[in-house]
Amino acid sequence: MLDPDDVDLAGLGAARDDRTPGASWWIDPANGEIRLVQDRDDEPAGWRHIPPTEAGAGYGDMSDFVEAVQHRRAAELLDQAINGRGAFRRFKNTLFEFPEVRDEWFRFRDARARRGAIEWLLEEGLVDDEVGRRAIARHPDPSPRNADVPGAVASDLADLYGHRLHRVLLYGSWASGEGSVESDLDLLVVLDHVDSTWDELRRMDSVLWRHTERSGLAITALPVAESAMGRPTEPMLIRAKTSSVRIS
Structure with missing residues (x-):
């Protein structure tokens, strides 16, 4: 079993978000090492494939974040941004208008990515259930500043x-x-x-x-x-x- 503290959770989260054509990510169940493979002949034996999250999976994170934003004008514009086609692009562009809110989004997204990474490790049976639950609890959504x-x-x-x-x-x-x-x-x-x-x-x-x-x-x-x-x-x-x- 892996110890979540020994796994690069940020790296695992980034690997799960990577949908680059021809790229695949793998994790070594023995030590938690993460590797990018771009040639099928190089797929490491005994390693576990890291599938990308579904397209649009991050929309829920954006919606939850907008609900927690305390900056009135930013919350209003972000709420408008995430509705309809092109939500991700509009959301990112709107954040550039509010640097402090943008910093909060990065903290929020990082916490969600780390929790998601641990949840995936649990689903794959790579970490102990109790150890995994304690690790998840250490990465709550950040409190609004x-x-x-x-x-x-x-x-x-x-x-x-x-x-x-x-x-x-x-x-x-x-x-x-x-x-x-x-x-x-x-x-x-x-x-x-x-x-x-x-x-x-x-x-x-x-x-x-x-x-x-x-x-x-x-x-x-x-x-x-x-x-x-x-x-x-x-x-x-x-x-x-x-x-x-x-x-x-």
Whole structure:
């Protein structure tokens, strides 16, 4: 039996995706070595042939990825791209417009390819069932990077305000774990004092806009004085105080 950790899973995934005419891929059941063969006379004895995946098998991965994309504009365009003929080409072209989303796709595709490679090894009886299942569990779909956006915004606000910033609270759907590409990311920015809400909003504008551009999320922030959070009277502040999550 092979140990999945000793197999080049990325290479096996690439071999399964290769549909080049006249090319065939083989794996040595003894040590997991993978070899490209382009002449039938060179097919290695005792090795296992690696058949290519079915054409269009990657469409499900694209669809699942688009559902997980948090960047609003990217998600909208990618959803349009994968519908109809030429979906793969349009999908790739659209990703070039969003470099960070494109990086996420590569991470997502790599995880799916590695899991698919291990599943194939299991189907072929080349790895132990329990060992294979544990190996699959080590390659989950990557979490959307936008899960880190609140912390990144809070960090930039700390640089902006210095000692004036007491804390940043996340409230609303993102705080309850129900946030999605359609949800605003709502923040309470608790400062030592707030003389003018509009002045503070203008001061934060460049930070919020930068992260909105980067993530595709609509990010809202409400500056609040520490004294107002002590005994809040506004319904929104009362709800935020009881259900918010501190991120800074």
